[in-house]
Amino acid sequence: METITIRLDFPYDFERVLERLSMDPLISLNNDERYVMVPTEDRKIYKVEAIGTTDEPIFNIVGPKDEKKIRKIKEIFHFDRSLEPVHEHFATTNLSSIFEEHRGTPIIREFSLYATLMKSIIHQQLNLSFAHTLTTRFVHTFGEQVEGVWIYPEPALVGKLQVEDLRELQFSTRKAEYVIGVSNAIASGELNLESLALLDDEKIIETLVNYRGIGPWTAGSFLLFGLGRPNLFPLADIGLQNALKKLWGVADKPKAAEISSHFPEWSPYLSYASLYLWRSIEQDSFRNRYVSFNAPNDTII
DNA sequence: GACCAGGATTGCT
DNA sequence: AGCAATCATGGT
Structure with missing residues (x-):
């Protein structure tokens, strides 16, 4: 066992990460103590714990000493890529409001x-x-x-x-x-x-x-x-259609062609556009549904 | 009870 | 090629 401490030089909001991961009852995490348990492909367990703030993000990764797995966990949690260019890019787009609202929200990959x-x-x-x-x-x-x-x-x-x-x-x-x-x-x-x-x-x-x-x-x-690829926008996704409907204040869900006409503006960060749009409607449905702790045995307290 | 859900496939024009 | 029906069931 070893503990590795990581400091990021870009804004990273772990509270929002926990909020989003809390949607999946299969993930073991503790909102109050600000950690997530992460299984690797070969069944080792790592604890990723936030000890800093959004503007001074610091994390402890606790688990078996293994450089490759630590690198993998950094990828999963988006510790290896800055969010700065993403925010810079969207600041001048029609999605600027939701990027301000959810500033520092990274793409968290699935664990396998x-x-x-x-x-x-x-x-x-x-x-x-x-x-x-x-x-x-x-x-x-x-x-x-x-x-x-x-x-x-x-x-x-x-x-x-x-x-x-x-x-x-x-x-x-x-x-x-x-x-x-x-x-x-x-x-x-x-x-x-x-x-x-x-x-x-x-x-x-x-x-x-x-x-x-x-x-x-x-x-x-x-x-x-x-894979955490940066430039994907699943047009078929109902959630994204509803998020844009809400953002644009229109009566009907926008059609694929209407949405994709904005791709040039959002590229090469379409995945972040997707993520932040999902976030913009998740609050509506999940704010009051899940509470702070997913116990290991999955009971929601 | 209708209608929609973080779609994909199959069968029919 | 494009559209409608189909799937199973929960949430609203």
């Missing part, structure tokens, strides 16, 4: 690439509340806990499940087929997410959408939250 894909598929078209119910059932039933932290099951295990196993958790038949099918492709080695990660955005999307159950939204979500 496979989990990103499973979570995205399971979340397709469902309201966030029920979506989280399903992912929680999925992980509680087939995953496992390490040091109190829930970890998604291995692709090989999920690949061997029957559709009925997931139907019992109230997955639709199709969703069950998607989850099992993609897991099998990964388990067999046909689909290798780590090597996929070396390709550019377009190539990754092109590969992923060949799999039944992965469309443009899920592929975009994988790039954004799995």
Whole structure:
């Protein structure tokens, strides 16, 4: 065990990070003590704890001594890239208000690439509340806990499940087929997410959408939250459509063409535009729903 | 009880 | 190529 202390030279609001991560009941965190528990791909657990402020961000990473994993955690928490250029970019755009409002909100990646894909598929078209119910059932039933932290099951295990196993958790038949099918492709080695990660955005999307159950939204979500790519805007996302509807004060959700006409203005940081737009509506629905502590066993107190 | 949810696929024009 | 139906169920 060792503790590594990191100081950032750009604004970083960990309170907002915790607020956002609190939406997922599978993540072990403590809002008051300002920490998140992070499982690595090989089941080691790290604690990431904020001990500074938004304008003087300082963090402790506590866990097994391992340089590669520390680097991975820095990537997950966006410690390795400044948010300064992002804020500078959006200050002169039509999204400046939400970037001021949520200043210092980083893209936090999912803790594993496979989990990103499973979570995205399971979340397709469902309201966030029920979506989280399903992912929680999925992980509680087939995953496992390490040091109190829930970890998604291995692709090989999920690949061997029957559709009925997931139907019992109230997955639709199709969703069950998607989850099992993609897991099998990964388990067999046909689909290798780590090597996929070396390709550019377009190539990754092109590969992923060949799999039944992965469309443009899920592929975009994988790039954004799995790999932390900076320039993705999932046009199919209802949340983003609603966020723009609210921001622009219009009666109907804007159409894809209308939204994408702003891409030149928002590029090359479309992912941040997405993230900050999501944030702009999350407060409405989640401010009063989740409280400060997700206990390791997942009970919401 | 209708309608929508942080979509994707399938089948029909 | 583009559109409608379909999926399962919770939230509003």
